[in-house]
Amino acid sequence: MxxxxxxxxxxxxxxxxxxxxxxxxxxGASSDAPSSVDERQKMIEEAVPARASDDLYLxxxxxIDMGTLLERIEQHLDDKNLSYAKAHLDxxxxxxxxxxxxxxxxxxxxxMANQSKKANDIWKKCGLQHPENIPCRIELARLQLxxxxxxxxxxxxxxxxxIDRNNAEAYFLKGLAVRAVKENDExxxxxxxxxxxxxxxxxxxxxxxxxxxxxxxxxxxxxxxRNILALxxxxxxxxxxxxxxxxxxxxxxxxxxxxxxxxxxxPKDADSYYNLxxxxxxxxxxxxxxxxxxxAIAVRPRNFKAYYGRGYTHEMLGDLTNAARDYREALSIRPxxxxxxxALGRVNQKLKAVP
Numbered sequence: 001m002x003x004x005x006x007x008x009x010x011x012x013x014x015x016x017x018x019x020x021x022x023x024x025x026x027x028g029a030s031s032d033a034p035s036s037v038d039e040r041q042k043m044i045e046e047a048v049p050a051r052a053s054d055d056l057y058l059x060x061x062x063x064i065d066m067g068t069l070l071e072r073i074e075q076h077l078d079d080k081n082l083s084y085a086k087a088h089l090d091x092x093x094x095x096x097x098x099x100x101x102x103x104x105x106x107x108x109x110x111x112m113a114n115q116s117k118k119a120n121d122i123w124k125k126c127g128l129q130h131p132e133n134i135p136c137r138i139e140l141a142r143l144q145l146x147x148x149x150x151x152x153x154x155x156x157x158x159x160x161x162x163i164d165r166n167n168a169e170a171y172f173l174k175g176l177a178v179r180a181v182k183e184n185d186e187x188x189x190x191x192x193x194x195x196x197x198x199x200x201x202x203x204x205x206x207x208x209x210x211x212x213x214x215x216x217x218x219x220x221x222x223x224x225x226r227n228i229l230a231l232x233x234x235x236x237x238x239x240x241x242x243x244x245x246x247x248x249x250x251x252x253x254x255x256x257x258x259x260x261x262x263x264x265x266x267p268k269d270a271d272s273y274y275n276l277x278x279x280x281x282x283x284x285x286x287x288x289x290x291x292x293x294x295x296a297i298a299v300r301p302r303n304f305k306a307y308y309g310r311g312y313t314h315e316m317l318g319d320l321t322n323a324a325r326d327y328r329e330a331l332s333i334r335p336x337x338x339x340x341x342x343a344l345g346r347v348n349q350k351l352k353a354v355p
Contacts, residue, residue, distance in 0.1 A: 066095060073105045077112060085109050100130045107139055116147055127156075132163055134170075141173045150180035168199035175208065185212045203228055207238075214245045221245055236266035243275055255279050263295075270300035277309050286313045304333040308340045315347060320354075323347050 069092050076085035089109055092102045103126035110118040120143055126136035137160050144153035154177035160170035175191030182188070189212055195205035206224045213221035222245065225238050232238075243258035259276040262269050273296035280289035293310035297303050311326030327344035330337055 064091065064095070066092065066099065069095070070101050070105065073109075077105065077108050080112065082109065082113055098129060100126055100133050100136065103129075104133075104135045104139065107136065107143075111139075111143065116143060119143055120147075127159070134160060134163060134167065137163075138169055138173070141177070145173070145176055145180065150177055153177040154181055166198055168195040168202050168205070171195040171198065172202060172205045172208075175205070185215065188212075200227070201231055203231065210238075210241060214241065214248075217245075217249055234265050236262040236269055236272070239265065240269065240272050240275075243272065243279075247275060247279060250282075252279050252283050268299050270296045270303060270306070273299065274303070274306050274309065277306070277313075281309070281313065281316075284316075286316045289313045290317070302333050304330040304337055304340070307333070308337065308343070311340070311343060311347075315343070320347050320351050324351065 069088055073085055073088045073092060076082070076088065086109060089102070089106055092099070093106070096102060103122055107119040107122040107126070110116070110122065120140065123136045123140035123143065126133055127140065130136070137156050141153045141156040141160065144150070144156060154174065157170055157174035157177050160167055161174065164170065171191045172195040175188040175195065178191060179185060179188035189209070192205045192208045192212070195202050196209065199205075206228050210221045210224035210228070213219075213224065222242060225242050225245075228235060228238050239258045239262035243255045243262065246252075246255035246258060256276060256279050259272045259279065262272040263276070266272075273292050277289045277292035277296065280286070280292060290310055290313035293306045293313060296306035297310065300306070307326045307330035311323045311330065314320070314323035314326060324344060324347045327340045327347060330340040331344065334340070
């Protein structure tokens with residue numbers, strides 16, 4: 001029963017109880033109605049699902065312990081139920097506004113409510129008031145990276161490492177901050193590697209190492225990607241990245257296999273369909289390439305690159321009319337796409353030459 005249905009059921013129960021009470025005005029009449037305030041309250045609580053009873057938990061006079069309150073705030077945030085999260089958070093702040101878990105959850109709430117400045121201020125305050133606190137600083141560093149305060153994020157990451165030199169997330173965040181500040185991968189790489197050394201299941205650090213080594217066309221990238229897949233086999237995005245790695249090295253068969261795996265996992269992966277189509281044009285399997293581009297368009301209709309790709313396969317297969325149609329469609333979506341304009345001009349010339 002959801003909360004809306006519970007409310008309707010409760011109102012119905014109140015109405016029914018009112019009718020029964022009125023019909024029992026005659027002494028001696030039999031009734032199943034509750035005879036005391038305690039019994040009525042018990043009936044209400046029994047009618048309410050556990051998660052819907054939060055308003056009862058916050059009612060005046062209710063006994064509240066901080067541990068349960070924190071659990072409920074976190075659960076509501078995980079469920080994206082911000083109204084209940086705020087109600088419980090307000091109560092927790094009344095009880096102890098300096099509690100570091102209250103501050104950590106408060107920052108999470110404000111971030112989810114699109115109030116990043118408030119989240120930033122709360123987590124900063126948490127760090128100042130609790131010098132050894134790690135969770136607030138981790139969230140603060142992530143937020144600072146997200147909103148572009150990269151030097152502040154680097155400072156926060158260094159504070160984290162100062163508190164705990166074996167915290168893998170701290171090194172990962174420092175790697176991201178160094179990469180953003182220095183705008184290169186070389187200086188950041190040791191921090192991502194340190195994160196993986198401390199936690200070989202740190203998926204984000206493994207991913208970053210894969211990206212960096214792929215940029216170098218170093219096959220070590222594949223080792224990091226495979227480590228991720230060993231932990232999470234259904235990562236279509238990782239198969240896509242493996243496909244890009246092989247495609248950059250013109251390893252067409254391996255690239256094709258990677259994109260096909262990505263598509264099996266996620267049939268709506270338009271980018272893998274498009275790249276698969278490109279690979280198939282490179283090995284001149286134009287009919288299958290045309291199908292791949294068509295799938296990319298089906299998933300993402302305003303995909304001008306896929307229209308251009310399908311137009312090219314039509315042209316290579318001798319279907320000039322449909323080739324011209326796809327090139328025009330690509331240009332209707334992206335008027336300044338020069339490859340489509342050039343291809344359309346070429347096809348129109350061929351069509352004019354047809355007797």
